[in-house]
Amino acid sequence: MAPGSSAFKEVVESHPKQMNHKTLKMKAESGTVKTSMSLAEKHSIHGVHELLQCPTCAGSMYPPIHQCPNGHTLCANCKIVHKCCPTCRFELGNIRCLALEKVAESMELPCRYQSLGCQDLFPYYDKAKHEKHCPFRPYTCPYASSECCVTGDIPFLVAHLKEDHSVDMHDGCTFNHRYVKSNPHEVENATWMLTVFNCFGRQFCLHFEAFLLGTAPAYMAFVRFMGEDSDARKFNYTLEVGAFGRKLMWQGVPRSIRDSHRKVRDSQDGLIIPRNLALYFSAGSGQELKLRVTGRIWKV
Template sequence: MESDSIECITSSDGIVDEDEIHPQPHPSSHLNIQSQFSSSTKSSHNINLINNNNIINNQNAGVLIPSSPSVHELLECPVCTNSMYPPIHQCHNGHTLCSTCKVRVHNRCPTCRQELGDIRCLALEKVAESLELPCKYCSLGCPEIFPYYSKLKHEAVCNFRPYNCPYAGSECSVLGDIPYLVAHLRDDHKVDMHSGCTFNHRYVKSNPREVENATWMLTVFNCFSHYFCLHFEAFQLGMAPVYMAFLRFMGDEMQARNFSYSLEVGGNGRKLTWEGTPRSIRDSHKKVRDSHDGLIIQRNMALFFSGGDRKELKLRVTGRIWKEQQNPENGACIPNLCS
């Protein structure tokens, strides 16, 4: 991507200083930063094992402990190390593994190299039915405990699970909670950080006919004690090149519904406006873009807004964020504007 393909100037008071416009380099390589969060918690979990109606209760600790400390380990696949779910397969020597890895090892036991066949370990599947385990995101705050076979379904939608990095330009694989991701965006991606619920951005592109690389920008706003990501990019919509601006909320979908935002772009006596609810960063940048959930500007209209000789794009995007509050008298939502 061209390093001078787009420039972003933010002004909190609505005034843009032309002397402040400088090219901003775009990252040229993908970031590959390891997540700070573990995908599983093993030894720290309190396990409630019910086996033949026998429950061992540690009264001093106030928790239930298993009658055998190795039961959870027995349910761990030796190949992928994930918890095994039916069908659990075993070889003639009794070694077990999950159904996914059975295909990966070409139907041969990874422990003794014997052929696996189609033997099910029904006893281990039955033991799993009696287990109750905490969510693997308990270290991130989830207090829930689930039966073994319900745990996986919950973890896929757990509100405490870490978020993916919302930076869209480098396929960043970092996971984390919101404070960690905000620091990551600021320090590693060098994203612009701003406070306040109104914004005034000016985007400049020297060659508006080049949209193949999906030129984009991202800015993070701190507003109502939450963080929002503003995106602006160019891409092909069918055969037509377009520009699009949209907002994402750094939190879950239920929280995002408490907020609304508006965007406006215009020039030469015309303007386009957009008003909507920010999407959660649980939805990927590409998913939001492909659903067209934002302000879309056709290239010809964008160049008309820019004025001049139509050889350079100059768009000013303004917007604001507000919080919806319930009116205690009639239950209707009323906007709570940021001062």
């Protein structure tokens, strides 16, 4: 059953969205000395930065930076691959370009996500490490599909989910979600659904899907937070499903969408419902699955 199938039905109860919550932003980890530079400095740094790009792979060079006897430089990875200089074809020796390494050590560069809001400068050798964790780096679309590679900030992704993936958007911090499947004996990883909830001025993704837990069919529901992990930890949520006086409940902390949908699912960090229990809660003959998942999100 494909995503967005009409077999999925929802009933949602919600509280009014709280619009006055101030969005918190992480401050970039630094080692920074200043946050702006003159136009002349920018031109100078741009020129030196070009010298620090490997002529062979165009990547940034880090120690050890190598050079051939004619002075042509190349990075350590390319040095392993090539026996001769890619520029002049002269045989490579074991010559380090210590001068360029020293120049790099003295440089400070802006983050690659400067246009997205990161205004700090970083030592050349720390820049790549910072960019891997920069809170201004784009998020990946949380839609659970390997085909979607769209990235952007949270407002952009919210609009993208609504317009391009037809994801349902709801306001409120409580929900009453109904899941209906006509043939519960067909469990595929592609059988899943996504709903976005707006509450406390933030967005949360409710995932519900059928998948194979080892070789056993199961269903799983979990919540992801559209933002950084440091902000996600400021919230808790509960999910529960039940019938006939019996209840299965999960309480947890929403995971940031920095963690992929697959990573969260495979870590089993959510409400897991074995198929035999799901069919019991459905109160039917086992020919149709009818589950009602209720939940709540709150600040801690």
